Amino acid sequence: MMKRCVLVTGGAGYIGSHTAVELVEAGYDVVLVDNLSNSDEQTIEGVRRITGIEIPFEQVDCCDREALEEVFKKYHFDAVIHFAASKAVYESIEKPLMYYRNNLGSLMTLLDLMRKYECANIVFSSSAVVYGDAEHLPVTEQSPRQAATSPYGNTKRMCEDILHDTIIAADGAMRAIALRYFNPFGAHPSALIGELPRGVPSNLVPYITQTAAGIRECLNIFGDDYDTPDGSCIRDYIDVVDLARAHVVAIGRMIEGRNKQNYEIFNVGTGRGVSVLELVQAFERVNNLKLNYRIAPRRAGDIIVSWADTTLANNELGWKATRTLDETLAAAWKWQQVLMSR
Numbered sequence: 622m623m624k625r626c627v628l629v630t631g632g633a634g635y636i637g638s639h640t641a642v643e644l645v646e647a648g649y650d651v652v653l654v655d656n657l658s659n660s661d662e663q664t665i666e667g668v669r670r671i672t673g674i675e676i677p678f679e680q681v682d683c684c685d686r687e688a689l690e691e692v693f694k695k696y697h698f699d700a701v702i703h704f705a706a707s708k709a710v711y712e713s714i715e716k717p718l719m720y721y722r723n724n725l726g727s728l729m730t731l732l733d734l735m736r737k738y739e740c741a742n743i744v745f746s747s748s749a750v751v752y753g754d755a756e757h758l759p760v761t762e763q764s765p766r767q768a769a770t771s772p773y774g775n776t777k778r779m780c781e782d783i784l785h786d787t788i789i790a791a792d793g794a795m796r797a798i799a800l801r802y803f804n805p806f807g808a809h810p811s812a813l814i815g816e817l818p819r820g821v822p823s824n825l826v827p828y829i830t831q832t833a834a835g836i837r838e839c840l841n842i843f844g845d846d847y848d849t850p851d852g853s854c855i856r857d858y859i860d861v862v863d864l865a866r867a868h869v870v871a872i873g874r875m876i877e878g879r880n881k882q883n884y885e886i887f888n889v890g891t892g893r894g895v896s897v898l899e900l901v902q903a904f905e906r907v908n909n910l911k912l913n914y915r916i917a918p919r920r921a922g923d924i925i926v927s928w929a930d931t932t933l934a935n936n937e938l939g940w941k942a943t944r945t946l947d948e949t950l951a952a953a954w955k956w957q958q959v960l961m962s963r
């Protein structure tokens with residue numbers, strides 16, 4: 622059978638690079654597009670080393686219609702996975718227009734070109750951020766979306782709407798799956814690719830690994846007086862390789878026409894909530910080290926508890942998270958050590 626080709630925008634980024642590896646391993650041809658605004662070419666080299674394939678890379682901004690059109694002229698794509706976006710919540714509060722322009726603009730440009738070049742299938746990176754502080758847990762795909770607390774969160778919600786309306790207007794000619802990620806963490810077991818936080822990380826796991834590495838002096842645990850079993854916030858931490866595999870099955874579902882609707886949404890998490898303190902203790906135990914941490918005041922705007930109901934993804938996509946918290950925390954630490962030796 623002819624190999625199918627997938628365009629991965631944001632392919633030099635954290636989740637895009639891991640997904641590129643899983644796509645190649647599942648037998649797809651892959652083309653990576655990235656403007657390297659939050660990544661570097663070393664990641665692409667990492668993907669090429671893991672797969673043993675000289676995967677094509679085009680350094681293009683997805684908002685640049687002419688440049689992106691050249692990519693559509695050069696290759697034929699059966700599907701697109703759209704990761705390219707700006708993702709720093711706090712930066713988005715300072716630079717809202719940059720976030721709306723980049724995250725909405727890149728999606729709209731892409732959808733336009735997909736229609737023009739008859740590429741019918743798209744997977745979009747959405748986020749559990751659209752649920753806000755959910756009233757009922759675990760969070761299902763039917764849980765209402767809530768007003769976002771940042772422009773970044775708003776872009777995810779608005780992009781979902783843009784996608785939905787475009788798919789309806791395409792009247793059967795296009796299909797989309799939005800994956801709502803919970804909290805991605807970890808790195809590829811090879812430690813050839815992983816997360817590359819710029820500056821001081823705002824996410825918990827890179828902050829932990831940087832503290833263990835001595836780059837940060839002390840981890841602040843934002844609040845231990847919430848109404849949770851140990852007082853710290855709870856999240857659903859999903860291994861990045863498991864998350865990458867969810868994209869591969871989503872692509873297969875659309876290409877093989879197994880989708881039930883032209884626009885579908887799936888939660889991607891483990892179905893298990895883990896507290897900040899539990900995560901820190903697991904990190905210490907698994908990697909046999911002591912982390913310097915202290916209890917700090919609550920972080921403004923934090924969601925208290927969030928974890929996914931993954932029944933739909935389990936039953937419909939046939940996808941399930943497989944990697945344990947311990948395995949992923951070990952992989953995250955191994956990756957941090959590789960970064961230090963660079």
Ligand code: NAD
Nearest residue numbers: 631634635636655656657658659660682683705706746748
């Ligand atoms: P990342 O920053 O590592 O990857 C995004 C990549 O897109 C980067 O390599 C960046 O250079 C590129 N990019 C940004 N704007 C671009 C543009 N206009 N044209 C071309 N390339 C562009 O981020 P990630 O963690 O891999 O996230 C991937 C996607 O998943 C994003 O859409 C993000 O919002 C979403 N997401 C991430 C998380 C998370 O915690 N990491 C959670 C939920 C959703």
Ligand code: UDP
Nearest residue numbers: 823824825826828841842843854897920923
């Ligand atoms: N967190 C923390 N210290 C940090 C970074 C994060 O205690 O330095 C907590 C944060 O308050 C939240 C959880 O870890 O409860 C996950 O935070 P992250 O920013 O990684 O994800 P998000 O809040 O966007 O789900």
